[in-house]
Amino acid sequence: MASSIFKPRPRGGVWPVVVAWLGIVLLVAAAALMAGAGTAYRWEWVSLGTSFSLLRQGAHLAVAAGAVGLVTVLVAAFCRRWRPVMVGLLTSTAVVAMVALPAQMMQRAQSVPPIHDITTDLEKPPAFEALAGARDAAPNAVAYPQRFAAQQQAAYGRLSAITLPVPMADAMAAVEATVEARGWEIAAVGDARLEATATTRWFGFKDDVVIRLTETSDGVRIDMRSASRVGQSDLGTNAARIQSFLNDLAARADD
Template identity: 35%
Template sequence: MADAVKQGRWARRLTWIALILSVGGVVAALIAALGSGNGAWHFRVGFTVLRYAFFAAIAGGVLAIVALVLSQRAKVPGLRTRNVFAAAIALVFVIFLGRQIYTARTVPAIHDVTTDLEEVPEFRALHVREDNLENVPGQDEPELARLSPEDRWKALHREAYADVQPIRVSWTVPETIAKAQALADKRGWDIAYVDPARGRLEATDTTRFFRFKDDVVIRARKDPEGKGAIVDMRSISRVGGSDVGVNARRIREFLKDLRQS
């Protein structure tokens, strides 16, 4: 009897701690992201908070399971729902953030992605960040260390994003840019420059929570093998070293939708 009472007491304590850690971790992550996005603090501060929130959620999930077991043994009513809720919140958050961490570890720490590495689309209205090639990884790898930063970036890009390729469409160059502009508007991008006759569009996409700004240039040229156009695209982050695959995903999704428009 005494053991059951003791287990029940611990079950209640652990339940509250689990709720605080699980729900608090999610809330802290949201505040960190939104605060960084609104300029309240540097995005690296937000990332630091995000890391601790991740560990807090893991701890909360584990404690929720322990508290659930104790409450079942002690037959304490009213704790099952709270612990299941805490565990579920922690699980969803950890899976979501864990996928981001996994992606970050499986893609190179670059932030400039394009469909054409030989004749990279250039910006005219927008500008490439000054430190764009300052911290390209690979300096410690013998086969990459001897390369220039630009060639090292291209080597990493080819290996990771071989599927990011230009597309061929059946429209004229002006028609292609007009469709690209309509699609960019639909996505809520800020259009900085558009010239259908010359086959160029530049825009800025802003991520949802951290409000990172990524610049995009879309280039359409007459297809020498047909009546349509060849479309290239480049997406580059304004800050940070690794984009966690965001720019490549943006290009894939945009060109897929453009092809189907």
Template identity: 40%
Template sequence: MRLLIARIALVLSLLLPVWFMVAALGVKFDLWSWRLGLGVLIIQWGPRLLIGALVIALVALVATLAKSPRTGWRAALIALLIPALGFGYLAYVRGQSADIPPIHDVTTNVEDPPIYSEALMAVRTAEDANPVAEFSAQLTSLPAYQGPRFAPLAGKSLGQVGEEAYPELETLVTAAAPADAFTAAEAEARAQGWTIVSADAGTGMIEATAETFWFGFKDDVAIRVRPGEAGAAIDMRSTSRVGLSDLGANAARIEAYMTALSGRLAD
């Protein structure tokens, strides 16, 4: 009986990763909405399932160790470790996101950011994506930022919040000619695995869409190459289509791209 309990606990714990993967991939393949997959299946039910599996595994471990012969305790221990690791990961994510502002639109140039085309904005509107606000807009004046939880951000613009959180994001200045910089910028955007929406060498604008693996969340990217004082100046913007906070994903994307592009231009 104790061995059976341990095996049941192990099977339930092994099914936990399957639950989370199915919830995420269901969103990616349009089987259900991200609000159901992320909001309900993962955020609401995920911790409950972890707690349930943890309790059952703990009971199984105690039962298998209570008296001889102590069989099945290894299975029970593995069953206990799986949800424990799940809670550890959730705690890590919560800790990482504690200092990340709840924004989903960042750029290297808040004073003069790249502007998305009407065609791309039409796609965002059709998908009921996050509205694209001016970086000069007061954050708490925007509809998504109403309520007491956003009071600490009162008086700050969207651009200010982004600059304070990600001071490393800056315009990339290069000695390369604008045409060469544009060619390198487009090549690097393709190398990142993004879907190129448009690339106009005449205006120096590149638009692309990045998609996450698990959920298939789409973030829009705008890259602008302009003549600089002695070469070219490259700015970038990255904006999530869904979610209030991007957990730093857009800033990380910009930093990774600019670093790679800088290396490409230096070759």
């Protein structure tokens, strides 16, 4: 009768559960800080420096949550408490997913030059006109910094203009359609140039784009420039944007 009333105490007592819950709390706090860092800056609630501080704090908490998750697995496995073991494994897995993007950003920052303005024409970069005012109010320069040319050539030497074998009107129509498909905010469209702004999803960074069309004997040459308004390094974003855009544009012109 007594054995049916008094159940044996689980091995380890409450500690496997307590440690598991600690990992979950740290994980939720880390996720809130890391996700909120970009949102807070995007909505102009905090400065860029503060948002990066929040991101770092979130990453540190995530690492702590991962460590607690591993401790949970060890303690719970020793005590043969399989539910806390699963919680610890899930916590550690979630941490790996959370820190993957910041880790990738850090790796890219070390592999690309600390520049934020990229162009397909280093000798005569396309100039911003409609967006000159917005860029003048931002920290980064309006004109292409010529000191970037050597670093750009070394890092992105294959980046170059393309030539579309179509009339000027068709080339501009393809350019405008490709810009609209990417959701960029068009600032100005002329007969041979287009200016637009691309906004990143997480932090809402504004990167300005100018596309210049020039008639040649082979068709229409497309030159492009993409420049960030803030930040010394763009982590390779502008070069990737230009290359991806020109690839899509060439494919659209061939259709």
